[in-house]
Amino acid sequence: MPEARLKKILSVFEGKKGALIPMLQRVQEEFGYLPEETLAGVVDFLRLPASQVFSVASFYAHFYLTRRGDHLVRVCQGTACHVRGARDILDSAQYLLGIKTGQTTEDYKYSLERVACVGSCAMAPVVMIDSDVHAKVSPLDLKFKLMDKLLPKTKRSPLKARKKL
Numbered sequence: 396m397p398e399a400r401l402k403k404i405l406s407v408f409e410g411k412k413g414a415l416i417p418m419l420q421r422v423q424e425e426f427g428y429l430p431e432e433t434l435a436g437v438v439d440f441l442r443l444p445a446s447q448v449f450s451v452a453s454f455y456a457h458f459y460l461t462r463r464g465d466h467l468v469r470v471c472q473g474t475a476c477h478v479r480g481a482r483d484i485l486d487s488a489q490y491l492l493g494i495k496t497g498q499t500t501e502d503y504k505y506s507l508e509r510v511a512c513v514g515s516c517a518m519a520p521v522v523m524i525d526s527d528v529h530a531k532v533s534p535l536d537l538k539f540k541l542m543d544k545l546l547p548k549t550k551r552s553p554l555k556a557r558k559k560l
Contacts, residue, residue, distance in 0.1 A: 428459040464499045464506035473512035475519035487534035
């Protein structure tokens, strides 16, 4: 099935030169990241060295070579957010999800990212969950208003026993 999906994407780029980046964007849109076998398909389709395709895919921060979670939690660390306590919010997110920044939970439900700026400085500190922007977030807001809505009860119950937050 992934082969058919990849062939459909590649067919759009038939005969187009210099289409590597848009092609990788479409592949990532379809699969959620750039699986190794799809990169191999792109290499074969474009007749480029594998090192060239991999170097482009690994250079740009918006391309992912590993599977990400179903929900993406991004904590802004821009200047305005930093000044207003974003570091504590990021620490809380790591604690609540049980992963470090840049990681994905074992069940592939959540990925956590540190971002430089989301462009909402007047609402700092800011957390994005998927495409929803949450403004003036505190570590307690993160737990009680945002994460409790996302995390299943089985994930939440051990958190009540923990004292740190």
